Amino acid sequence: MTVGTWRPRPPLSRAAVARLVQLNGVFNVVTAVLPAHHGRMAALAAFVPAAGILTARAATAAAGALLVYLGAGLRRGRLRAWQLAVVVAATAIGLHLVKGLDLVAAAVSGALLALLVAVRQEFNALPGPRSRWRAATALIGFAGAGFLLGLFEIAVRADHLIGTPGVRAWAEHAALGLIGVTGPVEFARPWAADTVSYTTGTFGLLAVLAAAVLYLRPGEPRPERTAVDESRLRHLLTRYGGGDSLGYFALRSDKALIWTPSGNAAVAYRVVRGVSLAAGDPIGAESAWPETIAAWLADGERHGWTPAVLGCGRAGAAAYARAGLDVIELGDEAVLDVGTFSLDGRAMRSVRQAVHRIRRAGYTCTAIRQRDLSPADLAAVVDAAVRFRDGDVERGFSMALSRLGDPADGDCLMVLAHDEDGRLRGLLQFVPWGADGISLDLMRGDRTAPNGLTELMVVTAVEAGPEFGIRRVSLNFAVLRSVFARAEQLGAGPVLRLWHRLLRLFSRVWQIESLYRANAKYLPMWQPRYLCFPTARDLPRIAVAALTAEAFLPARQVVTAQPALATR
Structure with missing residues (x-):
């Protein structure tokens, strides 16, 4: 595509317009809540029924809340957000007049409308290809459900109605209730009328809000790669x-x-x-x-x-x-140097003991390129990977290939662990990292296997490195690794200790600490990784x-x- 110009912050005019729209939204909510001038209300009552005035006040508050929500989309330059803001600002002018002849508030909404029209060129972000139809579907679906439910509530209370209104009047009452207007049906008991009004009004508001959210949702295109x-x-x-x-x-x-x-x-x-x-x-x-x-x-x-x-x-x-x-450090990647890696020394004692223990149990491990596996053996590996997977969700995006057995990935290195009976009990897949490195992609193991299975496979991959021309092995990524490492040092401050406690709490869900310790025991080189935003x-x-x-x-x-x- 043609290279365009990108600005790290929204242009001042666009950011300012977004803030002004949000401030106007708050202003609308406040004016809807504050009591109207008594003299104006008396003059307005001669032309607008009380139900219409109350509906206009409620709609003004809803319009204000919607403008606050639209500010985020305007800041990102979304065309749909601008279009909806124009409609809401124009509607708010009439609502301010109907709810209490509030000329000042109507003038403010008119000024906002003029501003939005004047800066139209700042809002060009393309909408999602299906957001319009999804918004229409949500609007029709929720409104239809509210209409049918309101109609049903009128029907079950037919013996509490004043007079004998027909089904057409029932339908008109339910439809008007969606927009907060009282319909022609009269109830003998006020609570029955309130029940129908609350039901239809709630579904009407829900329909508008759901449609607005879906209308503004940015598209998530399916990637097309030839x-x-x-x-x-x-x-x-x-x-x-x-x-x-x-x-x-x-x-x-x-x-x-x-x-x-x-x-x-x-x-x-x-x-x-x-x-x-x-x-x-x-x-x-x-x-x-x-x-x-x-x-x-x-x-x-x-x-x-x-x-x-x-x-x-x-x-x-x-x-x-x-x-x-902007850039912040996200964590560290564990990288093993094949030439210097050794199981000797006190620091590697836990890994060494785990490897020796599982080898004594009769386990063997081999490393092989995927392309060198026979079709039958590759199919067995794929089947084992599915059986060993914990749950139905395939996790990974930044450091996962999310496929296994594709002929195009023939250079991937497979590490296969078998028990004493020759059954496949664990596997690792490493993807190429240039000409002399590999990066861990997939780690699967039989949960009934003895402890030490993962250590055996990782050590086998490193020990087989020279045979395959591999000098470096990338293991997993440890999020915020430095927090765990520094918190264990003497003199760690209170802020660092608090941050460490929070990460340990999060680790109960996302295994942050356990992943760090699983990498650290191999004494890797830590290479920082960053988040850009x-x-x-x-x-x-x-x-x-x-x-x-x-x-x-x-x-x-x-x-x-x-x-x-x-x-x-």
Whole structure:
């Protein structure tokens, strides 16, 4: 795509308009709550019924709340947010007049409407391709449910009605109740009328809010990658893949690609909950990184997506920082040096004992390239990986390939552990990391196997390194590793100890501490990994997107992708 211009902060006019819209929303809510001028209400009562005035006041408050919500979309330049804000501002002018002849409030809404029209050019982010139909479906669905439920409530209270209104009057009453207007049906008991009004009014408000949220939702396109894209990406990984251990994971089929015009570099990303989430460094020549980063950022700006990079290395973090993103350290990657790794010494005692114990139990372990496995053996490995998986969810995004047995991944190194009876009890898959490295992708083991199975497979991978020309082995990534390491040192301060306690609490759900300790026992070299983001206020939504991508939170929609574990 053509490289565009990206700005690390929203332009002043757009950010200011978003704040003004939100302030106007708060103002609308306040005016709806405050009592109206008595003289104006008396004059208005001659033209508007009391029910209409009360409905207008409630609608003004709802419009104000909607404007506050729209501010976030306006800040990101979304066209749909601007369109809806224009409609709400225009509607608010009439609502202020109907609810109490509030000329000042109506003038404020008119000024806001004029401002929105004047800055139309600032809001060009493209909407999602299906958000309009989803919004319409939600509006019709909730409104239809409220209408039918209101009709049913009138029917079951037919003996409490005044007169004999027909079904047509019932339907009119239920329909008007959706917009907060009293219908023609009269009830003998006030509580019955209130029940119908509350039910229909609640569903009507729910329909509008749900439609607004879906209407503003940014699109999450399914990545489209051609065979040419795949070939070009593999060529770049062959030439430049040694720079980043996460590079091979760009071959995941659920990641889209943004290329430089020359094809010398690409950013692999996935759109999750309105966040354009990249992982690792850009792929390709480092001199071409600024161009492809600019193209990725401009594409996110065009669609209203928040850019974020998960787990990039030092070089990638510097490149993204030069492009305008903020950078914080996210954690450390454990890397083993094959040439210096040894089981000797007191520090490696626990690993050494675990390996010796399971070997004495009759377990053996071998390392082999995937392409050297026979079709029958590969099918057995895939079947075992499915059986050993803990749960139905396939986790991983930044450091997981999420497939096993694909012929295109023939260079992956498989480490297979068998028991004394020759049964496969555990496996590791490492993806290539340049010409002389491997990066851990998949770790599966039989839960009934003795302790030490994982240690045996990791040690086997390192010991087999020279045979395969491997000099470095990347293990798992430890989030905020330095917090755990420093908290154990003498003199750790109260803030660090508090942070450590919080992380240990989170570890009960996400195994943060256990993953760090599982890596630390091999005495690896720790290489920092970073998180890149536009502003601090975007961090919560980025965190939700990252947890969703890594399958720790349920996804909003299923992206068509290659099966997690399959042979072709």
